[in-house]
Amino acid sequence: MEKVRKELLQGTLDLLILKSLSTASLHGWDIAKRIALVSKDRLSLKQGSLYPALHRLEGRAWVEAEWGVSDAGRSAKFYKLTDTGRQQLETETEHWKSFAAAMASVLRMEELL
């Protein structure tokens, strides 16, 4: 399947990360893997954008980080959603959905007119 164009829409990166953390606390590598997996490799997060984003989210207190032990037994930095982060995830999801719906409507212009 064709990869989605490289530049993600602004703001979607945060949403992707927040969503991927919504069920479990993960380290950076797993976040990237999970997004790749779920998006069937159409979305891939490079570490170059992943880590700055994670640190930015941590700075906003949407996620918090804790050092833990990975499956392979190595110490790794695990991120998890905070309450604010969870709220933010909901808001952003709503936002995205309505944006997507709006986009879809515009793209289906011919059908509607």
Add this chain to the structure above:
Amino acid sequence: MIAARFRWLRTNLRRFFRRGQQEAELNSEIQFHFDQLVAEFEAEGMSKSQANSAAHREFGTTDSYREEVRDSWRPSALADLWRSIVFAIRSLARSPGFTFVAIVTLALGIGANTSMFSIVNGIVLKPLPYANSDQMDRIYRVTSVDPAGGVAPADLAHLESELGAYGQVASYVYGDVSLSEPGRPAEMADALRVSNNFFYVFATQPHLGRSFRSGEEIEGNHRVVVISNRMWQNRFGSREDIIGHTVRLNGEPNEIVGVMPESFNDWRYMGWVDVFRPLGLSADEMTGHESNIMHLIGRRAHDVSKEEATQLIAGFGSRLAQDFPAANAESSWRGVSLDIIKAGEGSHLTLAMLVGLSGFVLLIACSNLANLLLARTMARAREFAVRAALGASSRQLIRPLAIESILLALAGGIGAVIVALGAHRWLATRSTGDNGEQVIFTLDWSVMAWAGIAALITAIAFGIAPALFAMRLDLNQALKSGSRGTTGNRGQQKLRNLLIIGQFALAMVLLTGATLFIRGLSDLNNRRAGWESDQLVTGTFLLPEANYGTVEEISAFQRLSLERLQALPGVVSASVAHYHPFLNWPSTRRLWVEGYDRPEAGHEPTALFNGVSPAYFETVETPLLNGRSFDDRDTAKSTPVYIINESMARGLFGDESPIGRRLASATGDSPEWGEIIGVSVDVKSIFPEATPVTFQLYRPMTQVAHHRNRLAVRTAGIAPQAMVDSIRNTMTELDPDLPLNQLQPANTTIARANYQLGVLRDMLSSFAVLGLALAALGIYGVIARTVALRTSEFGIRIALGAQISDIIRLVLSSGTRLALYGAALGLIGAFGISTLLGAAFPNMTMERGPVLVSTTLILIAVALLASYLPARRAAKISPTEALRAE
């Protein structure tokens, strides 16, 4: 939500302060990712080294996004600010001279202001330590000779049933006591006799023991005493078992029943009193409407407003005038809120003046800094122009300037607190009273807050000019001009000159105030009108009533002691008197002159009254102009005799000789005539207060004996200080229980007498010196800069044949002109301050004319000196170098 905020703060603070750990954590986080990648490639079947290099390829360089991560670590506003602060510190550190001068200027300016605030805070702003002290009034009986007089006990008794409408009125009577215990030398203690509700009115109960019980105010039951906390500590070593202890007051045993709390030693009110006794008025004191010995202080009832209280108090006065016109016809009553008199009724003017002057110092400091910063900013004009040209917004341009100003103000503020602490220590030492009561100016938080606010306002005030300059910078001009800096356009030059002129105007006011005051005080301290203080020892002793009950006993002791003193080698003569009129002279008499109708009540001639021993006039060297002095012929039983002063002789008898004319007290029903036997010169007090009464009247001590005696001893051929011990020994040999106070050379007493004015003088002087120094620094800075920037111009002038003296004159005149303009402008303020000082200290001579001339000269001299240094530099300009530098 709060938890979230907290987490945000914690994360960011950790990021801010623990960079090292953050960095390490980022490293291991990225390393982990890398290792996972390598592991994945290996799982896909690559060899270890292949996997490694594949991972490196995939990863690329990590630097750019590491930096991005780091950016996210700092909250941007904070980081920007931090960067700007570091930038500003570096920029200030690059010019240490400027920074040092700026901080010192600010520290002194704000420090002077902060010290002044701490004084105002200590005197005016802090409430008195009595609950609801705003409901307390000091109640005065006002007469033409005394605006703050007392009331006669009989008058007060007459009003007893009416005072309740006002609230509670307590009364007290001044009178020092001799305090002695077996085995310890007697001392004279500041004492009050107080009514039973005195402590109630002050809403203060003793810290130990009790206050007075009803019945104890009656004579006979009154031998109980409440002592001050200070006396308890100093004399009785804070003994808890002091209650019940007996001390001798004026020779009689008294039981200590209470100790006042420390707060009652507040120096602003009642703090000087060490001994409180019940009123215990004698039968003599109780009757008669003449002896106005009772002083009143009231606490308004809760439902009585200030206005109602004023009316009630005035009503008491008019009631008395109506009921007892003989004694009260021309008197009235007034109440003054205790909060107003706590610092002395007239001192608000002085305080306001000092605050204003300290503000002037700060203003000079501010304008100085504005000038310095302006010059500094102009010198950096090119830098600003480049930054503006590269697209810096006006906010970005001003920001470093604002931060520099704030940093300077902050450092200045810290310096100011140090200055204020020093001033505080100095003030505490200088303003300690004679019985150790200390003027306490606590450096509390409000003082610190004041320093902070002053620093902030200052930063804004002096920071604005350079900021405006930076904003209005003409890019084109600044970038085109070859030099790195600029003298500024005409407008800016004018602004800087105006600042200098303003500084000199303010300095003129400060200098005039200080000079007037220094001269006035030195005039006061050197004023020996009608007496001579050199070779004179003065002191006070109190004859305990218990041992010296009758006039004969008092007179006998006085005669004996004076004989012994006069026999001492080195002593020329010795005398006793009720008062030493050159120090204070509070007692007055109303008179009836024979040959005139009995004067209407309240319109009698009034004279200051003193009782003196025969050798008095000889001892203090008050010359007699006419007639004879008192001598042994004048006894308690002989005809009453008077000596009056020159003013009184002229006032009552014009050119006729007063000798042989007769006077009597205007009070009482039948006059007891006495004869005027001599005329003395007028004696002027060394204090600055106004003296409304100019008539002075003396009577022989034998006819008006008094327990409290002022001793004067004139010495010859020996320093008066060296005589003090033998005088004391002579007196204590006669009576070991005799408290002898302040026995010292008269010149020492004088030096001490106006010590509070001395503090004021020193404060005014330091303001003036500070202001002048800052103004000098300011003019030096501006002239020096101008010379530096006009180097090439001067070079050309010299090359074209100008003499060095021409250049020097050019520079000097520009400086002097500014100072002159400033002095001219300052004249207005100088007139203002001389008027203010004259109003605040009416008995002080203020010679305005010569002072104004001399201050103007001083200012010009300072300006000349400050301009001379740069002028010399200008004169050394070598034309070739100056032109080559172009």
